[in-house]
Amino acid sequence: EDQVTQSPEALRLQEGESSSLNCSYTVSGLRGLFWYRQDPGKGPEFLFTLYSAGEEKEKERLKATLTKKESFLHITAPKPEDSATYLCAVQANNAGNMLTFGGGTRLMVKP
Amino acid sequence: DAGVTQSPTHLIKTRGQQVTLRCSPKSGHDTVSWYQQALGQGPQFIFQYYEEEERQRGNFPDRFSGHQFPNYSSELNVNALLLGDSALYLCASSPRPTGELFFGEGSRLTVL
Numbered sequence: 001e002d003q004v005t006q007s008p009e010a011l012r013l014q015e016g017e018s019s020s021l022n023c024s025y026t027v028s029g030l031r032g033l034f035w036y037r038q039d040p041g042k043g044p045e046f047l048f049t050l051y052s053a054g055e056e057k058e059k060e061r062l063k064a065t066l067t068k069k070e071s072f073l074h075i076t077a078p079k080p081e082d083s084a085t086y087l088c089a090v091q092a093n094n095a096g097n098m099l100t101f102g103g104g105t106r107l108m109v110k111p
Numbered sequence: 112d113a114g115v116t117q118s119p120t121h122l123i124k125t126r127g128q129q130v131t132l133r134c135s136p137k138s139g140h141d142t143v144s145w146y147q148q149a150l151g152q153g154p155q156f157i158f159q160y161y162e163e164e165e166r167q168r169g170n171f172p173d174r175f176s177g178h179q180f181p182n183y184s185s186e187l188n189v190n191a192l193l194l195g196d197s198a199l200y201l202c203a204s205s206p207r208p209t210g211e212l213f214f215g216e217g218s219r220l221t222v223l
Contacts, residue, residue: 004153036214043115043201043214044154087153096167096208097144101153 002027002095004102006088012108013078021073021105023088033071034099035064036087044087047073078109113138115204115215123221124192132187132218136204143185144212145177146201154201160185161208189220197222 005024013019025033032051036044048057050066057064061082063074073086085106089099116135124130136143142161146154156169160179179185183204189196199219203212 006153031209034212041199041217041219043216046211046213049211089153096159097142097205097210097212098156098159098167098169099146099154099212101155103151103153 002090002092002100004088004090004100006086006102006105008105009103010106010108012110013075015079015109015111016077018074018076018078020075021086021088021107023071023073023102024069025071025088025090025102026069027090027092027100029093031091031093031095033066034089034091035071035073036089038085038087038104040085047086075107078107080109080111083107083109115140115202115213117200117202117215117218119218120216121219121221123223125223126192126194128192128222129188129190130192130220132189132200132202132220134185134187134202134204134215136183136185136202137213140204140206140210140213141183142205142208142210143179143183144203144205145185145187146203146214147171148199148201148217150198157187159208166208192222194222196220 035047048064089101144159145157148154159167199217
């Protein structure tokens with residue numbers, strides 16, 4: 001059974017204080033690993049897809065990296081508007097486009 | 112270009128009732144998936160529809176059923192509602208059954 005575990009569950013940062021979110025996974029053949037941002041009461045917003053170990057992708061203050069067992073979402077010099085829940089999900093080779101999600105990391109950035 | 116649209120945005124039902132949620136996929140997308148997200152948790156896969164048929168199903172009881180119409184829009188039906196069915200129901204569309212998912216804003220269901 002595919003599993004995704006995210007840590008920490010919650011993270012409070014001061015504006016400008018860089019940090020990383022972790023996503024550990026087990027999957028029977030990884031097709032892709034996805035990062036989404038979700039604001040309260042809203043649907044997940046796509047951020048990145050990573051397909052193979054060693055791959056990195058960047059978008060503004062966010063950088064996602066992937067190894068064979070985990071992914072990191074690095075946040076550099078965060079701003080209050082980066083406050084949200086960040087969701088990690090895996091897609092297995094034999095599962096169509098079904099996503100298995102982790103529980104998310106709730107990020108709060110204080111000014 | 113309209114994204115994925117869902118209706119209603121919020122609704123309140125009582126135990127034992129039935130509910131129907133609706134989803135219009137993003138333009139150009141023919142595959143629709145439904146997810147349930149309980150408060151404070153990640154979304155859980157319910158099922159996927161493609162070519163008007165259920166193609167994949169997650170670990171949900173038969174009380175959860177769906178339909179896809181020829182215009183690719185979809186409905187999620189839940190019968191005999193339980194308190195535990197209270198959640199945000201998310202619809203996601205993709206350009207093919209293995210394509211990238213784009214989510215709607217969700218329908219918030221509260222069961223009293």
